């Protein structure tokens with residue numbers, strides 16, 4: 001991978017770690033290396049614009065690293081929205097792009113509202129079905145608020161993200177709720193042999209399913225990527241090109257109202273939410289993204305407080321490449 005592309009990937013993963021979203025930061029490196037070696041991800045490939053209008057574009061990722069193609073696609077969405085106010089950029093033939101929020105937040109750095117969506121190979125059940133039918137397609141939006149604190153929501157559309165179930169499985173624990181559908185399509189809190197034989201449940205039932213469906217349309221169908229089972233799992237099938245689809249949207253606020261007026265209105269919105277009466281036992285209400293921004297500020301001051309499982313994963317990658325782990329990782 002070129003040094004510039006490697007830097008793009010590193011920036012995405014480390015930024016995600018600073019938010020405390022360790023499931024989608026540098027812990028992914030070991031899986032990416034497996035897929036790069038097996039041929040599912042092409043380290044040298046570069047994304048290419050294959051269709052374009054003033055407000056939109058479609059890129060072919062040519063199986064490049066998801067973060068390389070996705071960062072370019074979001075940059076293009078931002079560039080287009082400067083003049084067109086709104087833009088949509090689809091990306092096909094892509095791979096796992098990490099945390100959707102990373103790309104949405106890129107738009108806020110240019111005083112725009114950003115959104116990033118992806119399809120995922122089917123790993124989630126839908127109401128009435130048995131087995132995995134659709135992916136737990138993630139979605140993120142980010143809104144500029146003031147200089148160092150965008151508001152952003154960055155979520156999977158399953159009741160609980162797969163990485164969290166993986167952690168409980170490794171600890172041999174049951175789930176705190178019925179977050180899986182068993183082999184008969186019925187809700188269960190037992191991890192059992194998951195991901196074989198059971199599927200993620202959609203968040204809020206038909207509502208999460210409906211949102212995952214819209215994301216499938218805006219990413220795989222509209223961008224020309226693998227729809228549902230035509231997209232492949234980068235974890236379960238490392239040699240295969242995933243042919244995932246993503247899309248990136250930007251809204252140029254400054255073309256609609258002066259950015260300072262918008263930020264002032266965002267401050268008023270935030271204040272009213274922060275000042276909401278607190279539930280029993282609660283002393284604080286957070287905005288979406290606020291916890292991540294506070295963790296990031298702390299990480300920038302004092303370093304990232306990695307959990308032991310992430311350190312162990314990074315040590316494994318270092319051993320693999322015969323690199324001496326940096327201080328703090330040994």
Ligand SMILES: NC(=O)c1ccc[n+]([C@@H]2O[C@H](COP(=O)([O-])OP(=O)(O)OC[C@H]3O[C@@H](n4cnc5c(N)ncnc54)[C@H](O)[C@@H]3O)[C@@H](O)[C@H]2O)c1
Nearest residue numbers: 097098099100138152153154155156161286287288289290
């Ligand atoms: N690339 C992929 O294929 C893929 C697939 C699924 C998920 N993901 C990523 O997994 C990550 C985790 O997803 P998740 O579904 O576990 O997220 P989650 O359930 O941990 O929710 C995180 C979001 O909810 C907000 N939030 C949490 N508690 C809050 C509170 N009390 N008040 C206000 N806001 C609050 C956070 O600020 C954040 O935006 C995301 O980064 C997502 O993009 C990626």
